[in-house]
Amino acid sequence: MYLKIDHVDKTFQRGSQTTEVLRGITLDVAKGEYVSIIGHSGCGKSTLLNIVAGLTGSTNGGVILEGRQVDEPGPDRAVVFQNHSLLPWLTVYDNVRLAVDKVFSKTKSRAERHAWTLHNLDLVQMVHAKDKRPAEISGGMKQRVGIARALAMEPKVLLLDEPFGALDALTRAHLQDSVMALHQKLGNTVMMITHDVDEAVLLSDRIVMMTNGPAAKIGEILEVPLARPRKRLELVSDAAYTKCRAAVLKFLYERHRYVEAA
Amino acid sequence: MNMPIRNTENVVALTQASAEVLPMPQVPAKSLLSRALPMMSEIAARIVPPLIVLAIILVVWQLATNSPKASLPSPLKIWQDSKDLIVDPFFVAGPQDIGLGLRILTSLERVAYGFGLAAIAGVLLGAIVGQSTWAMRGLDPIFQVLRTVPPLAWLPLSLAAFRDANPSAIFVIFITAIWPVIINTAVGIRNIPQDYRNVALVLKLNPIEYFYKIMVPSAAPYIFTGLRIGIGLSWLAIVAAEMLTGGVGIGFFIWDAWNSSRLSDIVVALIYIGLVGFVLDRLVAGVSTIVTRGTAQS
Numbered sequence: 001m002y003l004k005i006d007h008v009d010k011t012f013q014r015g016s017q018t019t020e021v022l023r024g025i026t027l028d029v030a031k032g033e034y035v036s037i038i039g040h041s042g043c044g045k046s047t048l049l050n051i052v053a054g055l056t057g058s059t060n061g062g063v064i065l066e067g068r069q070v071d072e073p074g075p076d077r078a079v080v081f082q083n084h085s086l087l088p089w090l091t092v093y094d095n096v097r098l099a100v101d102k103v104f105s106k107t108k109s110r111a112e113r114h115a116w117t118l119h120n121l122d123l124v125q126m127v128h129a130k131d132k133r134p135a136e137i138s139g140g141m142k143q144r145v146g147i148a149r150a151l152a153m154e155p156k157v158l159l160l161d162e163p164f165g166a167l168d169a170l171t172r173a174h175l176q177d178s179v180m181a182l183h184q185k186l187g188n189t190v191m192m193i194t195h196d197v198d199e200a201v202l203l204s205d206r207i208v209m210m211t212n213g214p215a216a217k218i219g220e221i222l223e224v225p226l227a228r229p230r231k232r233l234e235l236v237s238d239a240a241y242t243k244c245r246a247a248v249l250k251f252l253y254e255r256h257r258y259v260e261a262a
Numbered sequence: 263m264n265m266p267i268r269n270t271e272n273v274v275a276l277t278q279a280s281a282e283v284l285p286m287p288q289v290p291a292k293s294l295l296s297r298a299l300p301m302m303s304e305i306a307a308r309i310v311p312p313l314i315v316l317a318i319i320l321v322v323w324q325l326a327t328n329s330p331k332a333s334l335p336s337p338l339k340i341w342q343d344s345k346d347l348i349v350d351p352f353f354v355a356g357p358q359d360i361g362l363g364l365r366i367l368t369s370l371e372r373v374a375y376g377f378g379l380a381a382i383a384g385v386l387l388g389a390i391v392g393q394s395t396w397a398m399r400g401l402d403p404i405f406q407v408l409r410t411v412p413p414l415a416w417l418p419l420s421l422a423a424f425r426d427a428n429p430s431a432i433f434v435i436f437i438t439a440i441w442p443v444i445i446n447t448a449v450g451i452r453n454i455p456q457d458y459r460n461v462a463l464v465l466k467l468n469p470i471e472y473f474y475k476i477m478v479p480s481a482a483p484y485i486f487t488g489l490r491i492g493i494g495l496s497w498l499a500i501v502a503a504e505m506l507t508g509g510v511g512i513g514f515f516i517w518d519a520w521n522s523s524r525l526s527d528i529v530v531a532l533i534y535i536g537l538v539g540f541v542l543d544r545l546v547a548g549v550s551t552i553v554t555r556g557t558a559q560s
Contacts, residue, residue, distance in 0.1 A: 055460055073463040085457030089479040089555075098475065102465045153465075 002189060003029040003052075003157055007061035010047055021047050023215040025061070027208060029157070034183055034190045036200040038248065039210030040258040045193045048210075049161050052191060053079050065156055075103045078150035082162040084142040086134040086149075093130040096120055096149045103153045120152040121145070123182060140171035147179065151186070160192040164199065173232065176203060184229055197252070201244045202230060209251045212258065219256060222247055335526045343526035351534075362512065362534050369500050369511040370538070372428070376435025377496045381489055384440045388447025388488070389477055398448070409441035413499035417506060427507035431500065438499040439492035443485070450484025451477055486550035493546050497539045 010022040021044040029035050037045045050056035052063050054073035063070040065077065078099075086095045097117045104113055121127045124144040129137050134145070143163060150158055163179075164172040180203060183190060194200050200207045204224050211219040224244050226235065235241040252258075320337050327336035335343065346353065351363025390397045391405075416437050420430040454477065462476050478485070504513025512531055519527040 053464065055463060073460075074466055075464060077464070079460065079464055081457055081460065083457060085455075085461055087458060087461070087476070087479070089482075099465055102467065102471075 001028040001064075002031040002033075002066060003191075004064040005029075005048075005052065005061075006064060008048070008051060008058045008063065009060040010044065010051065010056070011059045020215040021213055022051075022058075023217055025218060027218065027221075029189060029191065031189055032187045034192070034203055034205045035208060036192045036194055036204040036206070037208045037210060038194055038197070038200045038252070039216065040212055040252065040256070041195060043210045043213045043216045045210055045216075046161060049079075049159055049191065049193050052157070053077050053159050055079075075099070075153040076156045077159055078153040078155035078157075079159045079161060080143070080146045080150045080163045082165050084134070084139075084146040086142055086145055088134050091131050091133055092126060092137065092145050093117060093121065095134070095145060096152050099149045100152050116152065120148045123151060123185075124148045124178060138171075140167055140175055143167065143175060144178070147182070151182070151188075156189065158188045158190045160190060162193050162195070164196070165194075172199075177232065179203065180228075180230065197245060197248045200248060201226075201241060202232065202235065207244070207248060209248065209256075211256050220251055335529065340526040340529050343524070344530045347527060347530045358518075360510070362515070362531060365510055365512045365515050366534055366538055368509070369504060369513065372431050372504075372511065373435055373493075373496045373500050373542075376432040376500075377439050377493055379432075380436045380439035380443055380492060380496070383436075384443025384488065384492070385447050385478075385485060387440075388444040388485075389451055389473060391444065392448035392451025392481070393477075402448075405441065405444060409445070413438040413495070414502050414506070417503060421507075427509055431503045431507050431509075431511075434499055434503045435496045439496045442491035442495065443488040446484045446488030446491070447481060450481030453484070454480045482554045483550070486546065486554060490543060490546045490550065493542050494539065497535070497542055501535060 005025055005027040008022055008025040009020070012019045012021060025048060027035075037048060039045045047056060051058045052070065054063075054070050054077065057071075070077070086092075087098070090098065097113070100108075100113045100117045100120075104116065108116060118127060118130070121130055124147055126141060126144050126148060129141060129145075134142055137145075143166075147163070160179075164175055167175065176199060182188070183203075192200075192203065201224055207222040207224060208218055209220045209222065210216050222244060225240055226238070226244075324336050324338060326332070327334050327339075341348070347362050351361045351366075353361045354364070387401075391401050392398070413434050416434050417430060420433045420437075421427070424430045424433065458476050458480055462472050467475060500511065501513035501516065504511035505517040508514050512535060516528050516531050519525070519531065
């Protein structure tokens, strides 16, 4: 298996209080696969992503990527954060270049790194704004640059932490199409956290549905049998799409309803 | 060579155009005056009020100290007594008879050394305290106690240690200016958003890269606040330190003038000190706005 999440438990300890967030998460992801993780807020899906990224340690179990155990963060598991987290004092170009310089310091020449930076900005159609600072571009554009920065690291797995959560519906749809096209073109392995059912069905090969916390588990895994490339408009009336959508909605709102203050 | 030909073309074109009179839209070309006026009134609105207040102060001062029995000099008397100091800041008439500008420069040199060292050491120490919980727990209480020690209280120890006036004065500046730099830098570093830390972790920046590429730019607004307070305190401390250590600086000049009852000279020196302090503050503030252009807005 390319990426293996093996019996991961996570318990947070705050003073004398222990909270069990994740229990026995096991998931295999194939190379080039697009997997979404969906669940109500607070179910620990972001914690799971952070464990895969290496930003948080697991209490038990571990993550294995291409036969090597993950124990610290690294550019082979690039993260696109929900709030873009571009460095505001650097230009768009320099934000991507920082990553390129760090990852390819030994393997690429100066000129190659420059070209690679521009190439990745071009992938997300952001070359025109390369000399702007993050404060001068829109939220959708910032997220594009965040994606370019992650792609530029040539990661083995691309981790998307609710990447479109902070965007308006139109920009979100636009960016989803871009991500789909990039996945088609580059064949990245992607793990995406989301709480948007349509987004999950549209983008994913498999949807991992998590039960409510505390001690959240994987409730169900749904294969999305839709051929790629997928077209947003054509899918609206597609039977398989509607079925998948209904299955996820049923899971989230019927069997694992979000109980406030549970 | 081409000019004459082009000219004739223009002439032809013009005569053609003048045959049929086209109603050209009136270009709203603002005259230079109409554009300059709002700007000038803007400037005047900022300059005139302080000038009026200054004039009022001078008049009141003059009236209050006009009598021959007055203990303090009036503005007119100051002008008569210390005209040489006011008019030419850079004269040299003897080893101890030099312009105030030159004295200020000597003092500024001490401040530059002391403050420069304080800035470097302060940012580094602040980075350590801000980054490490244990360093903070260990060092912060000590800093909090030491920073309340008045600058001049360090002077005797400093003189004993360095056995020379100049390094002692520089040390006093250093020890005065370093606390706000340390404390503000530490706060700035503690406030680095987790997002930026995560970016650094994913990119595997080493500690030195992290310091230059994330810490310093992210904490820059805080660091500059500390530097600005620090330079103000340095300038406060140098005058007091020089009064005691002697030498060429502006502080010693004031002490010397007091000992020889040249009150007018003291007033002039005070104005010099105030103006230079103001300029120093503006200078650090100016550098700060340039450097933190990207950081302040997020």
